[in-house]
Amino acid sequence: MPAITVDSLTKSYGQTLALEDLSFTVEEGEVFGFLGPNGAGKSTTINVILDFIRPTSGRVEVLGLDAQTHSREIRAQTGVLPEGVETYDRLTARQHLEFAIDSKGADDDPEALLERVDLLDAIDKKAGGYSKGMEQRLMLAMALVGEPELLILDEPSTGLDPNGAREMREIVREESERGATVFFSSHIMEQVEAVCNRVGILRDGEMVAIDTVSGLRDSVGNGTTLRVTVDRIDDAAMEAVRSLPDVTEARLEGGDPPVITAQVDGSKTAVLGELEDRGIEVRDFSTREASLEDVFQSYTTETGVEAR
Amino acid sequence: MSTDTEAGTGTGSGTTTPSSSINVESVRAIAKKDFQDAVRSWVFWGLSIFFFVLLVGVTGTLSYFGEDIAAEGATTDMLVLFTSEITRLVIPLIALVLGWKAIAGERETGSIKILLSLPHSRKDVLLGKLLGRSAVLSVSLVVGFALAAVVVAALLGGFDVVDYVGLLAMSIVYGVAYTSIAVALSSLTRSTTIAGAAMVGVFVLFYVVWNALQQAFELLAQREILFFDTVTYTFELDGQEVQSERLQDWVYFILNVDPGEAYNRGLSLVTNTDAIEAQVQLNEQMFGGELPFFLQDWFSFLILLFWIVVPIAVALWRFDRVDL
Structure with missing residues (x-):
């Protein structure tokens, strides 16, 4: 019961x-x-x-x-x-x-x-x-x-x-x-x-x-969130980042200087390399392992993934 | 006045279901908590002292100015008469102030969820609150009267216990009636502001509107507007028959529905106060020697009982059906 x-x-x-x-x-x-x-x-x-x-x-x-x-x-x-x-x-x-x-x-x-x-x-x-x-x-x-x-x-x-x-x-x-x-x-x-x-x-x-908690954890996979602060950004560069094979999602956070967040499954250097190849200066970057908090965020914010 | 949304269709929560039943133990637990809550505040002692001072003050005034009355041995009569004139006005005020937040306040602060998280029904909460708040007023009346008894007896040189206890008992019943009105109105809303306005409304209704009703009815009757009319009656004055006019019977019924009026009439039954009885006798002549049943003293108990039972009954019925 x-x-x-x-x-x-x-x-x-x-x-x-x-x-x-x-x-x-x-x-x-x-x-x-x-x-x-x-x-x-x-x-x-x-x-x-x-x-x-x-x-x-x-x-x-x-x-x-x-x-x-x-x-x-x-x-x-x-x-x-x-x-x-x-x-x-x-x-x-x-x-x-x-x-x-x-x-x-x-x-x-x-x-x-x-x-x-x-x-x-x-x-x-x-x-x-x-x-x-x-x-x-x-x-x-x-x-x-x-x-x-x-x-x-x-x-x-x-x-x-x-x-x-x-x-x-x-x-x-x-x-x-x-x-x-x-x-x-x-x-x-x-x-x-x-x-x-x-x-x-x-x-x-x-x-x-x-x-279950472990089930939710699995659903995030081994993804890493990469935050990159750049001097400038354009749509073409964002598109290029999104189309990288290791990137599952990329978002422009805006701000000045602009910040990009990307969900990366493999190498993060690909993202940084792509940006630099386009002449965009990477000022700072940080990575964070995905947590349950991210699952929660993704389920409860408008831009989040759809319910399974 | 209500700001509630009626509960949805739901699966039908009939009054016969266990959840909405009344449990005596629950009522007792809530009443006890509510009383503790009040006794802890200055309210309870303030009220006791107030009633003490009121009785001693009236007695002091009587014994100072009223030597003639004292000579006739009517001082307890006078005490009851004067005190009841004041309590008639003050007890409703106290009951309304004590009761206005009873439910609305708990809904506003959310603490009603503490009560209802425990295995109490909403009816238990209402009845427990009515009991608890009534107890605060009643016990403070008893304490005030008991303390004052000594002083009154000393000042008046002995007094009529029946009259004194009669006044106390009648005041308690009167207080419970107004507490029932207050708690019931408080359960209709989750806003203490609206509940407060409702309390003012009740006071205005019985002290302004009802008092004005008699004049209004007389005016209407004299001009025979609508269905209003006067009744001619004769009475004896100094051995001569005099003709006079009075209002229709049902008008007196309406005027007597006021709990304050019932309090006064009830007092004439439980006390032997001549002054109050004199008023009543005068009225009897208007009705050819015998008062209609609704003007007789015993009926005033029914009126007070009505004001105790009906408001809380309506609240019990409705409070079960709303979202908190």
Whole structure:
């Protein structure tokens, strides 16, 4: 039984289509990275999964239950870290957790939970004085209450420093080892590639790629991105660079002096040689190995490759 | 007033489904949290002190200026009468201020997602909020009244417990009615600005519009405009029969739908305040000795009950159907 099944989900707000015929499944026990730029529809999807908003058409099942009619049962077995949410200013971390524990009928210890998210020293301070990162840690602790079967973390790294983000990933790993399914949304590839088994990339309300992390890595191949700063450029030279056998894609970034970026599979000297042969002065160049970030970029920017 | 989009067709979320059911434990948990949230702020203690000062102030004024009244042993009557004139105006204000952000505020800051990420239904949230906010007002009334009781008793040299507790009880019911109105309106929008405007609207409705209604109706009745008309009745004044005119029965019904009016009439039932009863007796003559049922004191409880039940019921129905 999949942990989450999204089936032909469409959500429109008047004329605006937030999600269009979105379908995907999250398997039980996996850590699923839900990736997309801001505004792609990640939060909308999560809001439907949690029954905060209602679909225009299509349906969502969570833990084998209909997300709309059985939302309470679903949420009893789910831990949620919502996005863009303020905690209750006048309540302490302890009171927040007591409320969550009380609400779920769990018997967790607030101190142990705050210890895990490294917020124990602020346990009796009111959340009104917390930094964004501290609020995020508190909400993560609330999500962990009752050892949920499913964790839904919406942009969990928001407001966290690199150290906090690393700790958060560590907790995701621990929860996954415990057997929980983790559904993890982010707009930064780096944060999901380290912990996720599978990644789905959402763009403009549609899933443009869904694969394992290694599968996505393979799809980039061994390509290298070459950035060349030149004194001038013309269309003929760009065409010549593009037509080189080792170059899969070349783009003029513009700017002054102009910068060319090219995806190169083999020798990069061919590109530099071609430019110099045309009397164009190469002022600077750099190479970068392709990363998952590039995959993400290519799927989520207008000039990107088409979905497979 | 609403800025929400009605939820789409969806797969039909009937009210009988488990997700939209009411769970007593959930309601309790939310009410507790909401109350803690308020008690932590100065609001709760501020209100308690306010009610204390109000009662002590009225009593002090009475005992200073009202020696004649005291001689007749009617001071608790007077206390109830004067205090209720003030609470009639102030309790709605407090309830509306306490309630306006109850739901809209949580939707605006997104913290409602904290509540609804936990296994609570939207109905639980509404009822928990109503309970929590009502508790803030009620408990501060109780604290204020309890503290003031000692001072009042000392200043007046003893007082009528039934009248005093009657005023407290009636004020609580009145406060819950306005809290229900406030929480219900707050759930209709995700903008606290619109919610705030709605609260002002309610206040204006009952304190400006409703008060003006009587004059408006009288004017219309005298000129017999539309279906308005006057009814002639006779009453005895100094042993003589006098003829006078009054408005039609249904007009009085409308005038009495105002929760403030119901509060006043209810007070005449739960307290033995002569001054309030005197007003009521005068009215009886207008109707040939017996008031129509909707002007009788017990009916004012129904009116207050209506204002507690109907707003929150409408909100319960609608809040289940919107996108947060």
